[in-house]
Amino acid sequence: MALSACSADEPPDQAAKQEARPGETATTPGEVVTLQPGLPGEPATTGPAEVAEEEPENxxxxxxxxxxxxxxxxxxxxxxxxxxxxxxxxxxxxxxxxxxxxxxxxxxxxxxxxxxxxxxxxxxxxxxxxxxxxxxxxxxxxxxxxxxxxxxxxxxxxxxxxxxxxxxxxxxxxxxxxxxxxxxxxxxxxxxxxxxxxxxxxxxxxxxxxxxxxxx
The missing domain is CATH 1.20.1260.10 (Ferritin, core subunit, four-helix bundle)
Structure with missing residues (x-):
């Protein structure tokens, strides 16, 4: 997601939220998200990426x-x-x-x-x-x-x-x-x-x- 440069008077997180386009969810720097397609006629949603945990040895x-x-x-x-x-x-x-x-x-x-x-x-x-x-x-x-x-x-x-x-x-x-x-x-x-x-x-x-x- 492209963000405009933050102004000197705005915290980076606040600037990111203001620049987020309708239907998008702003994330903090370094956060990994996944895009979940919605049903027909519904918007897509985002959420934290799921990291698969390795099973211990048996x-x-x-x-x-x-x-x-x-x-x-x-x-x-x-x-x-x-x-x-x-x-x-x-x-x-x-x-x-x-x-x-x-x-x-x-x-x-x-x-x-x-x-x-x-x-x-x-x-x-x-x-x-x-x-x-x-x-x-x-x-x-x-x-x-x-x-x-x-x-x-x-x-x-x-x-x-x-x-x-x-x-x-x-x-x-x-x-x-x-x-x-x-x-x-x-x-x-x-x-x-x-x-x-x-x-x-x-x-x-x-x-x-x-x-x-x-x-x-």
Missing amino acids: HSDIAFMQMMIPHHAQAVSMAELAEKHARTPAVRRLADRVKAAQGPEILFMAAWLEERGLDVPVAADHPDSFDHSAHGHDGMEGMLTPAQMQTLAHARGKQFDGLFLRRMIQHHAGAIAMAGRAAEEGTDRTVLEVAADVSVTQNTEIARMQDLLGAL
């Missing part, structure tokens, strides 16, 4: 962030095995991408938990320590058992490539399922963004791994 948010750290950590361990034992260059490149993406995400999720004074999983913790299925909730999905990880570690060449791809597809599918639950049940904006990123990225990588499997 159990689903916390469970997702705590479980996804050991989940990502296992994927990084699998990728490190591929750096040593994969025969196909494309498999090694995919493993590099997994490691490059999920390593920083682990640090980000740990920082989110620390900011809220929540327990942060570390490498020495057993994954079951943060699996919320023990408390009657959905738990980690897609995780390889110790025996499966050992079998992968002992594989070499083409055998390793095929096994790595199949196990990583399993692992990614579990992460996508967990992200889907967080998207449905979570309330924290940051967690929802992480879950969406996990879903998009890992769905894309599953499609790539399926192509690589077909080419072996």
Whole structure:
């Protein structure tokens, strides 16, 4: 709303009110208002802008962030095995991408938990320590058992490539399922963004791994 310059004898607020045109409501400097259209034949009205308040984190948010750290950590361990034992260059490149993406995400999720004074999983913790299925909730999905990880570690060449791809597809599918639950049940904006990123990225990588499997 355009206002004429205030005279030296008038307070700024009074000048603003005098310059307001019919049908308009003058506001104080810096006040944010919204325009509400009226019904047919009625004038529009203005009012204070509504600021959406961010929902606090809930159990689903916390469970997702705590479980996804050991989940990502296992994927990084699998990728490190591929750096040593994969025969196909494309498999090694995919493993590099997994490691490059999920390593920083682990640090980000740990920082989110620390900011809220929540327990942060570390490498020495057993994954079951943060699996919320023990408390009657959905738990980690897609995780390889110790025996499966050992079998992968002992594989070499083409055998390793095929096994790595199949196990990583399993692992990614579990992460996508967990992200889907967080998207449905979570309330924290940051967690929802992480879950969406996990879903998009890992769905894309599953499609790539399926192509690589077909080419072996």
